[in-house]
Amino acid sequence: MSRQHIISLLLENEAGALSRVSGLFSARAYNIESLTVAPTQDPSLSRLTLVTVGSEETIEQIKKQLNKLVDVVKLIDLSESFSLERELALIKVKKTDAIVNKVEALSKDSSAHITDETDGYLIIELAGEKPWLDDLLLSLTDDILEIVRSGVIGLSRGERALSL
Amino acid sequence: MELSGGEIVIQSLKDEGVEYVFGYPGGCVLHIYDAIFKQDAVQHVLVRHEQGATHAADGYARSSGKPGVVLVTSGPGATNAVTGIATAFMDSIPMVIITGQVPRPVIGTDAFQEVDTVGITRPCVKHNFLVKNVSDIAETMKKAFFIATSGRPGPVVVDIPKDITDPNIKVPYSYPEDVSMRSYQPTVSGDIGQTRKAVKLIQEAKRPVIYSGGGVILGEASEELRTLCHTLQFPVTQTLMGLGAFPGTDPQSMGMLGMHGTYEANMAMHDSDLIIAIGARFDDRVTGKIAEFCPHAKIIHIDVDPASISKTITVDVPIVGQVKPILLDMLAQIEGLGETFDRARIADWWNKIEEWRAVDCMAYDMNSGTIKPQYVIEQLYKVTKGEAFVTSDVGQHQMFAAQFYPFDKPRRWINSGGLGTMGFGLPAAMGVKFAHPEANVACVTGEGSIQMCLQELSTMLQYDTPVKVINLNNGFLGMVRQWQEFTYKRRYSHSYLEALPDFKKLAEAYGHVGMQITKKEDVEPALREAFAMKDRTVFLDFLTDTEENVYPMIESGKAHNDMVMAPSSKYKKGSS
Numbered sequence: 079m080s081r082q083h084i085i086s087l088l089l090e091n092e093a094g095a096l097s098r099v100s101g102l103f104s105a106r107a108y109n110i111e112s113l114t115v116a117p118t119q120d121p122s123l124s125r126l127t128l129v130t131v132g133s134e135e136t137i138e139q140i141k142k143q144l145n146k147l148v149d150v151v152k153l154i155d156l157s158e159s160f161s162l163e164r165e166l167a168l169i170k171v172k173k174t175d176a177i178v179n180k181v182e183a184l185s186k187d188s189s190a191h192i193t194d195e196t197d198g199y200l201i202i203e204l205a206g207e208k209p210w211l212d213d214l215l216l217s218l219t220d221d222i223l224e225i226v227r228s229g230v231i232g233l234s235r236g237e238r239a240l241s242l
Numbered sequence: 243m244e245l246s247g248g249e250i251v252i253q254s255l256k257d258e259g260v261e262y263v264f265g266y267p268g269g270c271v272l273h274i275y276d277a278i279f280k281q282d283a284v285q286h287v288l289v290r291h292e293q294g295a296t297h298a299a300d301g302y303a304r305s306s307g308k309p310g311v312v313l314v315t316s317g318p319g320a321t322n323a324v325t326g327i328a329t330a331f332m333d334s335i336p337m338v339i340i341t342g343q344v345p346r347p348v349i350g351t352d353a354f355q356e357v358d359t360v361g362i363t364r365p366c367v368k369h370n371f372l373v374k375n376v377s378d379i380a381e382t383m384k385k386a387f388f389i390a391t392s393g394r395p396g397p398v399v400v401d402i403p404k405d406i407t408d409p410n411i412k413v414p415y416s417y418p419e420d421v422s423m424r425s426y427q428p429t430v431s432g433d434i435g436q437t438r439k440a441v442k443l444i445q446e447a448k449r450p451v452i453y454s455g456g457g458v459i460l461g462e463a464s465e466e467l468r469t470l471c472h473t474l475q476f477p478v479t480q481t482l483m484g485l486g487a488f489p490g491t492d493p494q495s496m497g498m499l500g501m502h503g504t505y506e507a508n509m510a511m512h513d514s515d516l517i518i519a520i521g522a523r524f525d526d527r528v529t530g531k532i533a534e535f536c537p538h539a540k541i542i543h544i545d546v547d548p549a550s551i552s553k554t555i556t557v558d559v560p561i562v563g564q565v566k567p568i569l570l571d572m573l574a575q576i577e578g579l580g581e582t583f584d585r586a587r588i589a590d591w592w593n594k595i596e597e598w599r600a601v602d603c604m605a606y607d608m609n610s611g612t613i614k615p616q617y618v619i620e621q622l623y624k625v626t627k628g629e630a631f632v633t634s635d636v637g638q639h640q641m642f643a644a645q646f647y648p649f650d651k652p653r654r655w656i657n658s659g660g661l662g663t664m665g666f667g668l669p670a671a672m673g674v675k676f677a678h679p680e681a682n683v684a685c686v687t688g689e690g691s692i693q694m695c696l697q698e699l700s701t702m703l704q705y706d707t708p709v710k711v712i713n714l715n716n717g718f719l720g721m722v723r724q725w726q727e728f729t730y731k732r733r734y735s736h737s738y739l740e741a742l743p744d745f746k747k748l749a750e751a752y753g754h755v756g757m758q759i760t761k762k763e764d765v766e767p768a769l770r771e772a773f774a775m776k777d778r779t780v781f782l783d784f785l786t787d788t789e790e791n792v793y794p795m796i797e798s799g800k801a802h803n804d805m806v807m808a809p810s811s812k813y814k815k816g817s818s
């Protein structure tokens with residue numbers, strides 16, 4: 079059975095390290111739903127988070143192949159632990175009362191808010207778990223003029239940490 | 243000591259103990275070549291094509307266990323080397339390939355002879371580096387050798403921009419004693435608990451098979467494998483890459499398995515209740531149809547690469563680590579069992595295997611008036627007393643060599659198993675000769691393959707590396723023709739080679755000895771004559787039967803017990 083996994087890596091912050099990871103996925107025909115990468119507090123290390131879908135066997139292979147890359151320092155499958163995940167989306171919409179009301183209602187129990195208003199256009203910032211975000215964006219499809227999503231990031235909760 | 247970048251490259255090789263560099267010069271490596279000129283510790287071998295350099299370094303590595311080293315220029319030098327790099331990668335051969343790159347200021351501008359070498363080679367190297375500073379060269383070289391030779395070995399590319407090899411810019415040099423990399427820790431020792439589980443299965447097995455591969459040779463564990471096999475008295479089959487790790491002439495050997503493996507090996511795999519896979523990776527040419535692979539067997543898998551475990555075939559007891567200590571560990575446990583380890587329990591199994599063996603699956607028509615390729619290999623075996631280093635190209639001749647020349651020692655059989663690179667054999671043979679100047683080296687090839695790196699005959703004359711080229715000339719891209727015979731109703735689409743050169747004259751034109759053999763009775767005398775010419779390269783062009791096939795054959799997508807058998811074998815349909 080196929081399932082979605084969020085895999086986080088600590089990667090040497092070297093030119094080409096990212097292409098080793100993305101190249102692995104294309105060469106071995108693995109799925110990749112999102113991928114995000116940025117340096118950590120230690121400038122020699124980047125943290126890369128990717129979302130992939132596959133059977134248990136495929137996910138096992140993906141993790142082994144990732145670990146085999148010389149630039150990968152450490153790896154964690156966030157889906158295997160009690161973890162917290164977030165994705166950020168920015169959407170541009172035309173300002174209408176309906177939209178403003180909707181965002182206001184949302185802001186009561188989520189982080190959704192209007193972050194910019196220019197010439198009658200709004201940028202709305204939405205951050206939350208991917209499934210929540212997917213549903214919400216679906217309900218806004220007709221209003222969305224432009225969208226950008228960050229891809230999923232995540233941390234395991236409690237003491238467990240992906241660090242050296 | 244202050245050295246320029248170019249000098250550092252060469253000094254690093256020297257400090258790494260490198261004897262030979264196989265290479266070809268060009269603009270971006272001229273500073274490095276100048277550094278080569280000024281010393282004589284590291285010998286440079288000037289090939290005729292960069293592909294030849296990589297295969298020669300590869301043959302050197304496979305036959306000696308030491309890393310092979312290549313030096314080529316940027317752009318076309320690097321792209322010409324790619325086939326050889328991929329060949330080494332697929333067979334896990336330790337190599338370091340130094341490629342020149344355009345100067346840093348022009349990288350990314352489509353400069354003359356610029357290609358993204360790191361990008362092009364990324365999917366077919368264990369790792370690669372673009373060196374950005376002259377002060378990083380020594381450490382990068384050390385890392386390259388460390389990565390290439392440790393864990394599961396493989397090729398490493400070091401791409402060096404020309405400007406950091408400038409003779410006028412000198413920096414302090416010291417070669418690191420060792421390197422540690424936080425992201426690469428290859429030495430893992432097998433889990434003792436897993437070994438215990440394996441030994442338990444071994445104790446209970448009634449129809450065991452030891453399936454060993456190239457990893458045993460790479461892991462220098464042939465001795466341990468032999469002891470283990472002899473202690474257990476289990477039947478042994480070896481992959482194309484593993485031949486020689488266990489002696490091919492040993493009574494316990496069932497020969498090779500897989501697509502052109504023996505009847506007994508494949509049938510035993512199919513009926514087995516325990517497979518002990520050692521340094522083998524369940525390649526598709528070995529497994530055949532995955533869904534019907536060893537349907538009754540539990541599987542133990544020993545491998546240094548965790549990613550090889552359960553990649554295509556799910557295994558029951560994986561043991562990840564260096565083969566040698568794991569085998570020693572297993573042996574100690576089995577010896578500890580003493581008399582309680584019962585060998586009589588597999589007597590029936592051996593009887594069954596003997597029945598399969600009696601089918602004589604590789605029998606060929608010995609009365610044929612033509613020169614049968616199998617016959618040539620048998621005579622080669624006889625004349626060299628089974629002790630030659632044999633390289634091969636890719637095709638039917640490769641399979642005939644693997645089937646009819648039983649290797650009793652590791653590192654004697656040198657072929658491109660994973661990538662199946664035509665053109666590998668001749669330069670590889672030259673590389674073997676550099677590692678073993680006194681040994682008999684034969685290159686078994688076909689008239690198709692030999693023309694893919696033929697130009698190295700010139701290098702072989704220059705460096706005096708006498709090799710015997712055994713050209714099994716069937717006038718066909720034989721392996722292609724065989725597939726067309728079996729699966730395309732004999733529609734021989736572009737597998738016939740017209741207008742072949744006169745190989746005898748060609749060899750002579752290159753300054754070597756050429757012979758053409760057209761009669762069966764001349765085969766053995768010609769081989770004797772050729773091998774008697776110790777210090778000459780002799781090209782023996784055997785005009786063989788044009789449409790002989792390699793048997794047995796498991797057609798792709800079929801299971802181990804579904805083989806096409808040789809017409810000359812004693813196999814009767816339904817007799818198994």
Ligand SMILES: Cc1ncc(C[n+]2csc(CCOP(=O)(O)OP(=O)(O)O)c2C)c(N)n1
Binds near residue numbers: 637664687714718719
């Ligand atoms: C570089 C390369 N191109 C194509 C192939 C596909 N191929 C595999 S065997 C073969 C025929 C080889 O012919 P020859 O060298 O004459 O050997 P034979 O099979 O006749 O013994 C070909 C074309 C290959 N393995 N390598």
Ligand SMILES: [Mg+2]
Binds near residue numbers: 715716
């Ligand atoms: Mg041929």
